[in-house]
Amino acid sequence: MSLALIEALMDHAWPALDREDTGGWVMRAAGGVTQRANSVWPREEADDHESAVRAASQWYRSRRLPLIFQVFDDERSAGLNAVLDAQRFTRQSETLILVRAADTPPGAPRGDLPNDVEISEEPSEEWLRLWWSVDGRGGDAELEIARKILVSCPSVYALVTDDDGVPAAVGRLALVDGRGGIYCMATAAGHRRRGFGRQVLDALLTAGGHRGVSGFWLLAMASNTAAQALYEGAGFTERGRYLYRQARPQRALSGC
Numbered sequence: 001m002s003l004a005l006i007e008a009l010m011d012h013a014w015p016a017l018d019r020e021d022t023g024g025w026v027m028r029a030a031g032g033v034t035q036r037a038n039s040v041w042p043r044e045e046a047d048d049h050e051s052a053v054r055a056a057s058q059w060y061r062s063r064r065l066p067l068i069f070q071v072f073d074d075e076r077s078a079g080l081n082a083v084l085d086a087q088r089f090t091r092q093s094e095t096l097i098l099v100r101a102a103d104t105p106p107g108a109p110r111g112d113l114p115n116d117v118e119i120s121e122e123p124s125e126e127w128l129r130l131w132w133s134v135d136g137r138g139g140d141a142e143l144e145i146a147r148k149i150l151v152s153c154p155s156v157y158a159l160v161t162d163d164d165g166v167p168a169a170v171g172r173l174a175l176v177d178g179r180g181g182i183y184c185m186a187t188a189a190g191h192r193r194r195g196f197g198r199q200v201l202d203a204l205l206t207a208g209g210h211r212g213v214s215g216f217w218l219l220a221m222a223s224n225t226a227a228q229a230l231y232e233g234a235g236f237t238e239r240g241r242y243l244y245r246q247a248r249p250q251r252a253l254s255g256c
Helices: 003-013 049-061 075-086 125-135 140-151 196-210 225-233
Strands: 018-021 026-029 068-072 090-101 117-120 155-161 167-176 179-187 215-221 237-246
Touching: 003 090, 003 167, 003 179, 003 215, 003 237, 026 049, 049 075, 068 075, 090 225, 117 196, 125 140, 125 155, 125 167, 125 179, 155 196, 167 196, 179 196, 196 225, 215 225
Parallel strands: 179 215
Antiparallel strands: 018 026, 068 237, 090 215, 090 237, 117 155, 155 167, 167 179
């Protein structure tokens, strides 16, 4: 998968509720819930980056949101980065883009867990609450916005419980144009390093295979070496990177 294709898949997999496509840049907003749904996707280089940044600033100001850019690590970003550097935009949340072909041999399962993974096409209340307890920022109102983002793309949701029936880990497989994006991998604090995350990942990869997915992608924070080890063990390799650049940060938005 080319980076341009992955960018488009990512945009469909996590759709902003409020969106404007200028032809070159895509403005996205969702009440401040998650950076990716509240950032500019500079899909193509602008003819005049300074003017385009001013226009984007006005768009977000009208929604009372900070101006954030999702900037991919390639030659297209040089001109934009120069303008953002001059305006002292911060650099946040460096994220790896990992990919895996559908026919990649799976790594050896970790742990010996008898638990069954619950698979559904809608996020249950248990699924939402566990994910939000790990990755969320805000209360019930923000969680409802996040739920709307999730269900705006066809997806498969996995949840595994421990031997006592307590939700232990969750994950989501977004289905876009025959490809699958792994999102929302989250393990409850008391259940980490026990193989539950790998069980969820294996279940999502299997679910994608049953649905004819031709390839997978996922996003991992560059600082999260434990997650990277899990994904590399399952056959994922790095394809690219991006980070967020923000003007005058006023609120903490959640990760990749």
